[in-house]
Amino acid sequence: MTGRGTDEIVADLGSQSRRGGAVLEHGGMTRPTAPLRDVVGHALEQAHNRLMVTAAVLSLAFGVIAIRVADVTLLGPNVDTHAALAAAGTPQGGRADIIDRNGALLATSLATASLYADPKLIIDPKAATRKLVKALPELNHDEVLAKLSSEKRFVWLKRNLTPRQHYAVHVLGLPGLFFQNEERRFYPSGSLTSHVVGFTGVDNNGLAGLEQSFDKKLKASSTPLQTSIDLRLQHILRREVQAQVDEFKGIGAAGLIYDVNTGEVLAMVSLPDFDPHEPAGLDKDTLFNRVTLGVYEMGSTFKIFNSAMSLDTGRIRLSDAFDATHAIHVGRFTISDYHGKNRWLTVPEIFMYSSNIGSVRMALQIGTATQKQFMAKMGFLQPVPVEIPEAAWPLVPHPWRDINTMTIAFGHGISVSALHLVVASASVLNGGIMVKPTLLKRQPGVPIQGERVVSERTSEQMRKLFRLVVTDGTAKFADVPGYLVGGKTGTADKQRGRHYAQNARLSSFIGAFPMNAPRYIVFVMVDEPKPSAATHGYATGGWVAAPAVGRLVRQIGPLLGVEPVDENRPEIRQAMAIEHLNRGPALAAYQPDARQE
Amino acid sequence: MLRKSSLFWFGSIALAGVLLFRTSYQVQEAREELSAVNHKIASAQEAIQVLKAEWGFFNEPARLEQLTEHYLHLRPTETVQLASLTSLTAVPMRPQVTPAVVRDQPQPTPPVRAPYAGASAPQLAAAPLAVVASAEAAQPAPAPVPHEPARTAVAAAPAGPTKRPPRKPVVHRPQAPARDEVAMLLARLGGN
Numbered sequence: 001m002t003g004r005g006t007d008e009i010v011a012d013l014g015s016q017s018r019r020g021g022a023v024l025e026h027g028g029m030t031r032p033t034a035p036l037r038d039v040v041g042h043a044l045e046q047a048h049n050r051l052m053v054t055a056a057v058l059s060l061a062f063g064v065i066a067i068r069v070a071d072v073t074l075l076g077p078n079v080d081t082h083a084a085l086a087a088a089g090t091p092q093g094g095r096a097d098i099i100d101r102n103g104a105l106l107a108t109s110l111a112t113a114s115l116y117a118d119p120k121l122i123i124d125p126k127a128a129t130r131k132l133v134k135a136l137p138e139l140n141h142d143e144v145l146a147k148l149s150s151e152k153r154f155v156w157l158k159r160n161l162t163p164r165q166h167y168a169v170h171v172l173g174l175p176g177l178f179f180q181n182e183e184r185r186f187y188p189s190g191s192l193t194s195h196v197v198g199f200t201g202v203d204n205n206g207l208a209g210l211e212q213s214f215d216k217k218l219k220a221s222s223t224p225l226q227t228s229i230d231l232r233l234q235h236i237l238r239r240e241v242q243a244q245v246d247e248f249k250g251i252g253a254a255g256l257i258y259d260v261n262t263g264e265v266l267a268m269v270s271l272p273d274f275d276p277h278e279p280a281g282l283d284k285d286t287l288f289n290r291v292t293l294g295v296y297e298m299g300s301t302f303k304i305f306n307s308a309m310s311l312d313t314g315r316i317r318l319s320d321a322f323d324a325t326h327a328i329h330v331g332r333f334t335i336s337d338y339h340g341k342n343r344w345l346t347v348p349e350i351f352m353y354s355s356n357i358g359s360v361r362m363a364l365q366i367g368t369a370t371q372k373q374f375m376a377k378m379g380f381l382q383p384v385p386v387e388i389p390e391a392a393w394p395l396v397p398h399p400w401r402d403i404n405t406m407t408i409a410f411g412h413g414i415s416v417s418a419l420h421l422v423v424a425s426a427s428v429l430n431g432g433i434m435v436k437p438t439l440l441k442r443q444p445g446v447p448i449q450g451e452r453v454v455s456e457r458t459s460e461q462m463r464k465l466f467r468l469v470v471t472d473g474t475a476k477f478a479d480v481p482g483y484l485v486g487g488k489t490g491t492a493d494k495q496r497g498r499h500y501a502q503n504a505r506l507s508s509f510i511g512a513f514p515m516n517a518p519r520y521i522v523f524v525m526v527d528e529p530k531p532s533a534a535t536h537g538y539a540t541g542g543w544v545a546a547p548a549v550g551r552l553v554r555q556i557g558p559l560l561g562v563e564p565v566d567e568n569r570p571e572i573r574q575a576m577a578i579e580h581l582n583r584g585p586a587l588a589a590y591q592p593d594a595r596q597e
Numbered sequence: 598m599l600r601k602s603s604l605f606w607f608g609s610i611a612l613a614g615v616l617l618f619r620t621s622y623q624v625q626e627a628r629e630e631l632s633a634v635n636h637k638i639a640s641a642q643e644a645i646q647v648l649k650a651e652w653g654f655f656n657e658p659a660r661l662e663q664l665t666e667h668y669l670h671l672r673p674t675e676t677v678q679l680a681s682l683t684s685l686t687a688v689p690m691r692p693q694v695t696p697a698v699v700r701d702q703p704q705p706t707p708p709v710r711a712p713y714a715g716a717s718a719p720q721l722a723a724a725p726l727a728v729v730a731s732a733e734a735a736q737p738a739p740a741p742v743p744h745e746p747a748r749t750a751v752a753a754a755p756a757g758p759t760k761r762p763p764r765k766p767v768v769h770r771p772q773a774p775a776r777d778e779v780a781m782l783l784a785r786l787g788g789n
Binding site for chain 2: 073097104105106108109110111163186188189190192231232234235236239480481482483554555557558563564
C-alpha cells in the first residue's frame with residue numbers, strides 16, 4: 001500500500017461524503033460544512049492508520065511464508081528429513097536373526113503366505129478343488145472339496161506356502177481364495193542347536209532358550225543376536241556325544257565346550273534333542289536341557305573342588321598323605337573305593353585313583369563350614385547365571401551336616417547342573433578367577449569381569465592333577481598327543497527313590513586342554529550307559545565319556561587354533577611334573593591297563 | 598480497469614498457482630515412487646532372507662561333512678600335521694631322505710609320501726614332522742581310504758604306492774539338487 005493508494009481512498013471517501021452531504025441536504029437538515037470536513041479528516045486519519053497496521057501484519061505474514069517457501073524450495077532439500085521420511089516408510093524386517101560366533105545363521109524369519117478360503121464366495125467347489133489340487137499336489141482332493149463345500153466363512157487350506165506355490169495358486173485366479181501374510185521362524189541347522197536357541201510358538205513368541213530370554217530384543221530390533229556358539233564345534237560335539245549314547249545305549253547325554261578364560265559357551269548339546277520347527281507334541285524328555293536344567297549328583301568330578309578347597313586353605317599340601325586302608329563306616333553308610341589301594345595315599349594319588357576314602361578324610365580335616373563356604377564361592381548354591389531361562393536351582397543339603405561334608409567330598413549329596421560343574425572347574429583351572437558364563441559372544445576389547453576364588457598357586461597345582469589323571473590315572477582314553485589333555489572322570493550312581501541304583505549310572509568326564517595354559521574345557525556326560533562287551537563290562541566315566549573327549553579334542557584343537565606341543569620338551573615336562581607321587585611300592589603294582597574308576 | 602500493477606499481481610498469482618500445482622503433482626509422483634521403491638526393498642529383503650536361510654541350510658555342518666566324504670580326499674587334521682614356523686627352525690626346508698626317515702615307507706622313492714600319520718607317529722620328532730608337514734601330506738595314501746572300492750574303478754585300479762591317487766574320482770552324484778530350494782526349506786518347517 002502506498003501513499004498514492006491512500007490518496008485514492010481519501011478521494012473516494014471525499015466523494016462519498018459529498019454525496020452524503022447531498023443526502024443530508026435532501027433530508028432538510030442543515031449543518032455547517034467546515035466541521036464536517038474535520039470529522040471526515042479524522043475518520044480518514046483513523047482508517048489510514050488501521051489500514052497501515054493491517055498492511056504491516058499481512059506483509060509480515062506473507063514475508064514469513066515467502067521466506068519459508070524459499071527455504072524449502074530454493075535452498076535445497078534437507079537430506080536428513082528425506083532420509084528420515086524414507087526410513088519411516090521402509091518396511092522393517094520381522095523378528096531378528098540369531099547367529100553363531102562366526103556369523104552362521106542359527107535362526108531366521110521367513111515371510112510366507114498362507115492360503116485360506118471363504119467357501120461362500122466359491123462359485124464351483126468341484127472345479128475349484130480340481131484346479132487347486134493340480135496347483136498344490138500335496139493337498140488331499142476329498143479334504144479340500146469338503147472344506148470348500150462347507151458352510152463356513154473361513155477355512156485354512158494350507159499354511160506357509162513357498163513363493164512358487166503362492167504364484168501357482170495366484171494364477172488360478174479363483175474367487176474366494178485369499179492369502180494371509182505370515183512369518184515363520186526357520187532354523188537352518190534344525191535340531192543341532194535346539195536347546196540353546198530354543199523355539200517360538202505359532203504367533204512367533206519365544207517359548208524356550210535364547211528365543212525366550214531375548215524375546216523383546218529380537219522383536220524390537222533387526223540387528224542379529226550373536227551367540228557364543230560355534231556351529232562347527234556344536235556339530236562335532238553332537239556327533240561324538242551321540243556316538244557314545246548309541247554305543248552305550250544311554251537314555252540321554254550332555255556335552256559342553258567352554259572357553260575357560262572368557263566364560264563363553266562354544267557348544268552345548270543335550271540329547272535327545274528336538275526339531276525346533278515342530279516343538280509341539282514333543283515329550284518333555286526331548287525338551288529337557290540336561291546341561292543347564294538337569295541337576296545330578298556328579299560323583300567323582302567333585303573331587304576337583306574337594307582338592308582345590310583343601311589345597312587353597314593351605315592346611316593340606318600336595319605331599320600330605322591320608323589313610324585309605326579301610327572303608328569308612330558312618331551310621332548305615334559305608335564309604336569305600338572302587339578299586340581300593342588299601343594303603344596311605346598322597347593328595348595327587350587320591351585324585352588320580354579317585355579315592356573316595358582319601359577325599360572324605362581330606363574334607364573332614366578341612367571342616368564343614370569351610371566346605372560350605374567354598375561350595376558357595378564355586379556357585380553351587382545358586383542357579384548358574386546364564387542367559388537362557390532353563391537354569392536350575394541346585395539341590396543342596398539343608399542343614400549341612402558332617403555326613404554331608406563327607407559325601408560331598410566325592411560328589412554325592414549335592415546335585416548341580418553340568419554347567420555348574422564346568423563353570424566352577426574353569427575357575428579352578430584358569431588361574432583362580434570365576435567368570436560369569438555367557439551364551440553371547442564377548443566383544444573383543446571389553447574387559448571380562450571376574451572374581452578370584454582360588455589362588456594362582458592352587459590353580460597351577462590343580463592343572464598338574466588334571467594332567468596326571470590322563471597320563472597315569474582313570475582317563476587314559478582321553479589323551480591326545482600334542483594337546484596336553486587333562487581332566488577328571490566321574491561315575492555317579494543315580495538315586496532311585498531313597499536308594500542308589502546299582503545299574504543306573506551317570507558317567508562323565510570333564511577334560512581341559514592344553515594343561516600348561518588351559519584354554520578350553522570339554523565336558524561329556526552320558527546318562528545311564530549300559531556296559532558293553534567292548535568295554536569289558538565297564539560303563540564308568542573313564543570308559544564312556546573320556547574316549548569321546550579324546551576324539552573331540554583331536555578334532556576341535558585345530559579348529560580352535562590350539563598349537564600342539566611336544567610333550568617331551570623339558571619345559572612342558574617341568575610344568576606338568578608332580579612330586580610326592582611315588583609313595584611306597586604300591587604304585588609300581590598299579591597296572592596301567594586296569595582302567596578303573 | 599486494469600492497471601499495470603494489477604496485471605503484474607494477477608500474473609504472479611497465476612504463476613504461483615501453476616508452480617504450486619506442478620509441485621503438488623511432483624510430490625504425488627515422488628510419493629508413489631517411494632512406495633514402489635519401498636515395496637521393492639521389502640521384496641528384496643524377503644529374498645535376501647530366503648537366500649540367507651538357504652545358505653545356512655546348505656552349509657549345515659552335517660551336510661557339508663557328508664559332501665566332503667563323498668567328493669574330497671580330505672580328513673580331519675591330525676596334530677602331527679600342524680607345526681608353527683618357530684618350531685620348524687631346526688628343520689631343513691628340503692628334508693634329507695635318509696634311511697631313518699623312510700624306514701617305514703614301503704618303497705623309498707621320491708617324492709616321499711608320509712603314510713596317514715594318525716597311528717604311526719606318536720611323538721613329534723623333528724624329521725618325520727617335516728615330511729608329514731610337507732605338501733604331500735595333503736594327499737592321503739590310497740590304502741586307507743575307506744569307501745574307495747565301492748565306487749568306480751578309476752580310483753581303485755592304479756593305487757600303487759608310487760602313484761598319486763586321482764585328484765577327483767568320478768562318482769555318481771547322490772541325487773540331483775532339488776529345483777525348488779525354498780520348498781525344501783519350508784518342507785522342513787512342517788506341513789499344515
